[in-house]
Amino acid sequence: MSDELEQLSDLASRALAAETRRPDVSDELAVRLMARVTSTVATGAAATAAKSGAAAKVATSAKAAQLGLTAKAAPWIGLAFLAGGGTGAAVHAALTVPAPRVVESSAASPSASVDRPVPPVVSAPPVESAVATRSSVDAPANVAPLRTAAAVTASSTAYEPDVSLAAERALVERARTALGRGDLEGALEAADVHAARYPKGRLQEEREAIAIQALAKLHRTADAERRAQAFRKAHANSVFLPTIDLVVP
Numbered sequence: 001m002s003d004e005l006e007q008l009s010d011l012a013s014r015a016l017a018a019e020t021r022r023p024d025v026s027d028e029l030a031v032r033l034m035a036r037v038t039s040t041v042a043t044g045a046a047a048t049a050a051k052s053g054a055a056a057k058v059a060t061s062a063k064a065a066q067l068g069l070t071a072k073a074a075p076w077i078g079l080a081f082l083a084g085g086g087t088g089a090a091v092h093a094a095l096t097v098p099a100p101r102v103v104e105s106s107a108a109s110p111s112a113s114v115d116r117p118v119p120p121v122v123s124a125p126p127v128e129s130a131v132a133t134r135s136s137v138d139a140p141a142n143v144a145p146l147r148t149a150a151a152v153t154a155s156s157t158a159y160e161p162d163v164s165l166a167a168e169r170a171l172v173e174r175a176r177t178a179l180g181r182g183d184l185e186g187a188l189e190a191a192d193v194h195a196a197r198y199p200k201g202r203l204q205e206e207r208e209a210i211a212i213q214a215l216a217k218l219h220r221t222a223d224a225e226r227r228a229q230a231f232r233k234a235h236a237n238s239v240f241l242p243t244i245d246l247v248v249p
Contacts, residue, residue, distance in 0.1 A: 164198070164201070164202075165202055165203075167197075167198075168194060168198050168201045168202060168203045169203065171190055171191075171193055171194040171197070171198075171207075172190075172191075172194060172203045172206055172207055172210070174186075174190040175187045175188075175190035175191045175194070175207065175210045175211075176206075176210055178190060179210055179213060179214055184214045184217050184218050185214075185218075187210055187211075187213075187214045188211060188214040188215065188218070191207050191208075191210050191211035191214070192211070194207045195207060195211075205231075205235050205238050205239075205240050206240065208227060208230075208231045208240075209231075209240040209243055209244055211227060212224050212227050212228050212231065212244055212247060212248060213243070213247050215227065216247040216248060217247075224247065224248050225248055228244050228247075228248035231244060232244070
């Protein structure tokens with residue numbers, strides 16, 4: 001403060017010295033100049049305080065100090081303006097207290113976090129399920145279910161008549177063929193084999209008819225009549241009766 005007053009005193013002295021070389025100013029003009037200076041200083045302080053909104057307390061203190069200096073140096077300021085524009089500008093620059101510069105810093109807003117998709121959690125399959133799946137995969141698709149003993153027996157029983165009928169047919173055809181070509185002994189032999197194997201076979205009527213014809217042609221009349229009588233008694237409605245009646249009346 002003492003340095004500022006000394007500087008002010010030096011400026012004031014020079015202003016006074018210049019004033020002594022200028023004509024006197026009226027009291028009305030001095031009052032107008034004083035009012036203008038006071039208004040200018042107050043406007044500058046208000047503008048500085050508005051720009052430094054974040055440091056209002058500091059600006060208020062600076063304004064109070066500036067106004068205090070202005071009030072104390074008001075007579076000298078008036079003399080300085082009376083002394084001339086250059087001297088008044090120097091006095092105004094000396095009295096103007098620079099307002100502290102407040103740098104407003106704003107905290108950087110954190111960047112918005114980017115939502116990343118969370119990968120789905122795939123739970124491991126249960127051990128039992130995995131074993132069952134593996135068993136079903138390992139098992140060959142073309143494996144047929146095992147046949148039970150009962151099913152096999154039933155199938156065998158169903159096929160047995162066909163097999164037996166084929167065997168019977170083979171013997172009866174052999175006997176007929178032999179009879180047709182005149183081999184009476186061969187025909188009688190095949191008929192006797194069929195009778196021994198299939199006494200109650202499905203082709204027994206045809207077999208007996210071939211045997212009776214072979215016996216009659218061999219002139220074994222007694223054997224032919226005996227078998228013909230048994231045949232008529234067992235198969236009264238057989239289709240082979242007309243053939244037997246021809247050879248054994």
